[in-house]
Amino acid sequence: MKRRPIIAALCLTAGVMGVQMGEPRDAHAQSLVAALSDPLIEINLGFSGANLLLFGTADEGDVVVVVRGPLEDVVVRRKGRVGGIWINRKFVTFRGVPGYYAVSATTALAAIASPEVLAEHAIGAAHLVFEAAEDLTPGEMTAFHDALVRNMESEGLYRAEKGTIDVIGDTLFRTRIEFPAEAPAGAYRVDVHLFRDGELVESQMTPLFVAKSGIERAVFELANEQPALYGIIAIIIAVAGGWFAATVFRRI
Amino acid sequence: MQIYLPIAEQSLNIFLILGMGGAVGFLSGLFGVGGGFLMTPLLIFIGIPPAVAVATEANQIVAASVSGVIAHWRRGNVDLKMGFILLVGGGAGSTAGTFIFRVLREMGQIDLAISVSFVVFLGVIGSLMLVESGRKLIPAKKSSAKRRKAHSHYWAHGLPLKMRFHKSKLYISTLPPLVIGFVVGLLAAIMGVGGGFIMIPAMIYLIGMPTNVVIGTSLFQIIFVTANVTFLHSVTNQTVDIILALLLLSGAVVGAQFGARAGVKLRGEQLRALLALMVLSVCGKLLFDLVATPSDLYSLSPVIGG
Numbered sequence: 151m152k153r154r155p156i157i158a159a160l161c162l163t164a165g166v167m168g169v170q171m172g173e174p175r176d177a178h179a180q181s182l183v184a185a186l187s188d189p190l191i192e193i194n195l196g197f198s199g200a201n202l203l204l205f206g207t208a209d210e211g212d213v214v215v216v217v218r219g220p221l222e223d224v225v226v227r228r229k230g231r232v233g234g235i236w237i238n239r240k241f242v243t244f245r246g247v248p249g250y251y252a253v254s255a256t257t258a259l260a261a262i263a264s265p266e267v268l269a270e271h272a273i274g275a276a277h278l279v280f281e282a283a284e285d286l287t288p289g290e291m292t293a294f295h296d297a298l299v300r301n302m303e304s305e306g307l308y309r310a311e312k313g314t315i316d317v318i319g320d321t322l323f324r325t326r327i328e329f330p331a332e333a334p335a336g337a338y339r340v341d342v343h344l345f346r347d348g349e350l351v352e353s354q355m356t357p358l359f360v361a362k363s364g365i366e367r368a369v370f371e372l373a374n375e376q377p378a379l380y381g382i383i384a385i386i387i388a389v390a391g392g393w394f395a396a397t398v399f400r401r402i
Numbered sequence: 403m404q405i406y407l408p409i410a411e412q413s414l415n416i417f418l419i420l421g422m423g424g425a426v427g428f429l430s431g432l433f434g435v436g437g438g439f440l441m442t443p444l445l446i447f448i449g450i451p452p453a454v455a456v457a458t459e460a461n462q463i464v465a466a467s468v469s470g471v472i473a474h475w476r477r478g479n480v481d482l483k484m485g486f487i488l489l490v491g492g493g494a495g496s497t498a499g500t501f502i503f504r505v506l507r508e509m510g511q512i513d514l515a516i517s518v519s520f521v522v523f524l525g526v527i528g529s530l531m532l533v534e535s536g537r538k539l540i541p542a543k544k545s546s547a548k549r550r551k552a553h554s555h556y557w558a559h560g561l562p563l564k565m566r567f568h569k570s571k572l573y574i575s576t577l578p579p580l581v582i583g584f585v586v587g588l589l590a591a592i593m594g595v596g597g598g599f600i601m602i603p604a605m606i607y608l609i610g611m612p613t614n615v616v617i618g619t620s621l622f623q624i625i626f627v628t629a630n631v632t633f634l635h636s637v638t639n640q641t642v643d644i645i646l647a648l649l650l651l652s653g654a655v656v657g658a659q660f661g662a663r664a665g666v667k668l669r670g671e672q673l674r675a676l677l678a679l680m681v682l683s684v685c686g687k688l689l690f691d692l693v694a695t696p697s698d699l700y701s702l703s704p705v706i707g708g
Contacts, residue, residue: 195645198404198413223705227510235518235692236699238510243705297700304698331406331413362408365645369408373640381636384461384644385629388651392468395655 181209182352184342189356191329192363199331202358204340205324211346212255212262213315213323216273217358219250219307220336223283226294226301242294243283249334251275251302252309254325256317263348271343271350275299275310306330335360409643410454416649418448423462423653430466430654431661432668433677434617436624437654438463438595439527443520443684450646452513456503456594457635457642458650460628463596465651467625469658474618481569481615485622487576488583488601492627495587500634503592507639508706514692519593521689527599528681535675570611570619578608583623591631596624 184206191200204215224247230239255262259274269277276299282291302308307330315325327340338358344351362370373380405416422444430437438459445455474480506512561575582604586597601620605611611619636642 193406195406196404197406225510225703225705227701227703229696229699229701235514236694236696237514238701241510294700297698298702301698301700301702331404332411334411366406366408369644373409373636373642373644377637377640378633380640380644381633381642384632384636384642384647385464387644387648388461388464388629388632389468389625391648391651391655392465392470393472395465395651395659396469396472399655399659 180352180354182213182342182344182354183207184215184340184354184356186340186356186358189358191333191358191360193335193361193366194364195366197331197366199333200329202327202329203324204327204342204356205322206342206354207321208323208344209321209351211344211351212257213317214253214255214259214262214273214343214345215315215325215327216271216341216343217250217252217327217338218248218341219334219338219360220248221246222249222334223247224298226298228294228297240290241284242286242290244280244294244298245283247280247298248278249336250307250329250338251278252327254315254327256315256323262345263350267348267350273343275303275308305332307332329360333360335362405645405649407450407643407646409458409641410450410646412449414448419646419649420653422448423650424657425653427466427654427657428661428664429657429677429680431658431663432665432673433661434665435677436463436466436596436598439520439524439593439599440680440684441650442516442594443524443688446516447687451641452516453503453507453639453641454643454646456516456592457632457639458647459594460590460631460635461642461644461647462650462654463590463594463628464625464632465647466654466658467596467621467628469655471618471621471625474621477618479615479618480622481567481611481619482622483565484567484570484572484579484609484611484615485619487565487579488586488619488623489626491580491583491585492587492590492623493583493630495584495589496591496627496630497587497634498584499588499591500631500638502588503635504638510703516593517688517692519589521685521692523589523593523599524681524685524688528678528685531674531678531681535671535678538671539675570609570615572610574609582608583627587627587630590624590627591634594631596621596628598624 184204187203191202223243223245225241225243227238227241229236253259253274259268268274272278280295286294299308303310309328315323317323338360340356340358342354342356403416404413406413422441426437426441426444429435429440441462442455442459445459446452471480503512506515561577563576564573565576566573582601586601589595589597589600598620602616605616605620606613632642
């Protein structure tokens, strides 16, 4: 809650800039300015997902916002039926997969730019390109790629084209970005693009961090950096808990 | 009220976890079973990654076994020497089990291995329990019991490495307890169970231990085996979720006390049949998930090792 004044300041700054943007006399003036309601999402004990507000001003044109999570390696496995039960058979390891990906736009993406232009700027989950560690036929590559996007979407981690951007007046815009509880921790980037007549006019990148904090961070770091100590602590807690319970209930 | 689990990396309702701990704890208090064989599948059903479910449940069983062994210890119902021999086997078994777990996880087959193990063991145990309680519920015309004598001699007595166990009043080979300990340790590491459901019948029928020391000795060795599993899973897989374990054990210890008190008042056989049906329905659900065509043939997982 300590950050409230900073947010207010950000709003104010953006507001002032918005007013300035209204009359673009200066040739060097930015025609696109955007800011996030919070540059940091903290995963604490009660975390169950988060909402951020992205707002800004833009000159005439269409605004597209792309939020990308930290890159990870993901294994996609396909089940096959063996002796009546479904077991994992073929798999592909994709490198550089964003753990979160959301696109929102002022209107349908297809109306903003051609597929080629969108692909060039990696806008839309279908246009994300991942490097596969295994050799694949093009048909299988597409099947596994689609499966990856489909599974990410069903987990709420890929939110392609679902979000919309509200436009207020001529230049102000705002959009809400939703993060599920499963959103991975790490460095995110928020790219705001301004398109005009099917061409990219301007882009602005804003960093965003999703980080575990407090006890979540302490537990996670201990488990990964000092696993032996973590294991011993887990055992001590369990022994103490069991002993405590037996002692307390014996007296009741 | 939602709580974020740092290792499972998901948000769950805190009362759901406490309630599950309480319910399984109640059953374990009522029937004197560990509860791991119900809790691990339940955790998987609510969406906890199987690897986290197994390792965390092993951690929770450490607490349940410590809590349970204290009463038996006070009554002198723990055969330490036998417990130690079982533990030697259990230590080796759980270490081997954790290694196998890791390999299966890298191969992407651990979920399958866990499910199949549970289907087999829950199916066998649930059926046996149902048949046994059915036999007791329906008055037998002619009892063929009392087949087992106090000191029957069979093949196990011909094995080498004999040792005297004063508390159990036995002079037997150490090989059967070593092997039993090993098998149970293996199951503990792969399934996140204490293994009492295998251990106790094995101690009575294969080793020939007197029933009064069986539960205490079994609990005694389960503490160390599940502690070893907790430690090794922490080191090799980083899948023990302390927060989840703490919530489960809080619910379980309270539930177990109520279960133990309820068990004194209630008539056992109908309840035992009910437990058997529950075990079989969990088994059925796991089997269904293995056999039914999944809604999506493709699934995602992070890269393990490599």
